[in-house]
Amino acid sequence: MEQDSTVDHSRSANSKNLSKTAEEALRMFDAEGMLLKLAERLDIDVEGYPSSSEIRRGRPKVGAPAADTVREMRESREKSLSGLERSCEEVR
Numbered sequence: 001m002e003q004d005s006t007v008d009h010s011r012s013a014n015s016k017n018l019s020k021t022a023e024e025a026l027r028m029f030d031a032e033g034m035l036l037k038l039a040e041r042l043d044i045d046v047e048g049y050p051s052s053s054e055i056r057r058g059r060p061k062v063g064a065p066a067a068d069t070v071r072e073m074r075e076s077r078e079k080s081l082s083g084l085e086r087s088c089e090e091v092r
Contacts, residue, residue, distance in 0.1 A: 032051060032052050
């Protein structure tokens with residue numbers, strides 16, 4: 001029984017190491033740079049397009065927790081589609 005526990009722990013540790021390695025590889029992967037090189041080789045002008053970092057910086061910041069924002073959006077959409085006026089307490 002103790003040996004099974006050791007094997008399970010070893011599998012868990014290997015899985016975590018693999019996950020960390022994959023995450024690190026994804027952080028190091030430069031998709032934007034690769035696409036720019038490809039565009040250059042294919043003689044495609046991409047100067048007018050924003051970079052991914054510019055897009056991220058331009059995204060609106062949400063002050064409320066995401067779940068509350070999504071719930072609000074869903075309730076608003078439900079009201080506009082169905083015409084029903086239900087309060088949050090009735091739904092929950």
